[in-house]
Amino acid sequence: MKIGIIGSGVVGQTLGTKWLQLGHDVAIGTRDPAKIDDKKMMATSLREWRAQTGERGKIVSFQEAAAFGDVLVNATGGTVSIEALRAAGADKVGGKVLMDISNELDHSRGMPPRPLASDERCVAEKIQAAFPNLKVVKTLNTIGAVVMVNPKGVAGGDHTVFLSGNDAGAKAQVADLLKAMGWTDILDLGDISSARGPEMYMAMWLRLWGATRTGNINIKVQR
């Protein structure tokens, strides 16, 4: 599968590497592909990333990534996602699936960042409204990048990842991508409005991170 990732930080890089390992073609879209040597927060430069993939990873513009992927991924920060997807021309790529992994966080006051989500402020809903052609599926935003691609690294994989979206086929396709990464407990929360739950949960994740002093955590929904 061709996967186009919008956003080149630690989440985009980590997922890109994993999907290359699983045999997919991956293009990471970045705001300015010329800035290939810039250091990323908690991640390597894109030149280093590409070298680590044996030069198989593509580094392109937002627009090229959106055109490239059969499936698209929003790995930008939630506060800039709409603008990044506009720059990517995501309204002109047809009815593609967009995995939305973003969280709206305010980093302006230092660590920990301030979660901006509320019942009236949900990135996934805003993206779906702004880009009605896309089949938006919220997922993986409740989990740190390392755990996203290696769920077995926490409690043998016995924990939960969530799906929210209006299109059942798109959710099934995303579920298959998650299963291939080792996810076994995939819980469909409902339509795109249900993404308010996992987006507001980020506030809890930040407190769990603070209390346990590790991002190598996740929750299991016991039911």
Next chain:
Amino acid sequence: MKIGIIGSGVVGQTLGTKWLQLGHDVAIGTRDPAKIDDKKMMATSLREWRAQTGERGKIVSFQEAAAFGDVLVNATGGTVSIEALRAAGADKVGGKVLMDISNELDHSRGMPPRPLASDERCVAEKIQAAFPNLKVVKTLNTIGAVVMVNPKGVAGGDHTVFLSGNDAGAKAQVADLLKAMGWTDILDLGDISSARGPEMYMAMWLRLWGATRTGNINIKVQR
């Protein structure tokens, strides 16, 4: 121990019954103790509740409950908690521990209720600021009433309850009360500001409830 519960709905009644069974003295404070026959949402009338306790449960005013308890419990809805605690004279009862179990929910648009929590809107912090004499400990607000008093009923009890509060001794006392109810995984999130996490999590709980069609759920923090 003498436990004074402010709020006589399903949460107050369920906890009151459990603590009576465990040998504590319990007074439930209600806005108008004369309205002992009013039906409560998802709960029995207070007359029925008292009968079910073998007439051991006390039904009193908010103010009498606050004076009665060695430990106090806020089991009112989060939107009215400050006003209820003012009516209870909670500023005049000295340095008591207050377990705060509330969530701010807007029921005006029907089910599911709309969660009002945000990083800037946290009931527990508001209570602690309004009643600096109290030792506020946020807990149990992430769990349905039935599971609060019977954690073993979900996955054999293998799931997590949270504590937030500024006073270590108060948190230890609340942890002892939780252990006596069967809780084994009690996670201290930090000071009272960390209650923002579990309060915003309520939005996730509502979506989990919608997706699983049961309130007989909880999360285990895998770490």
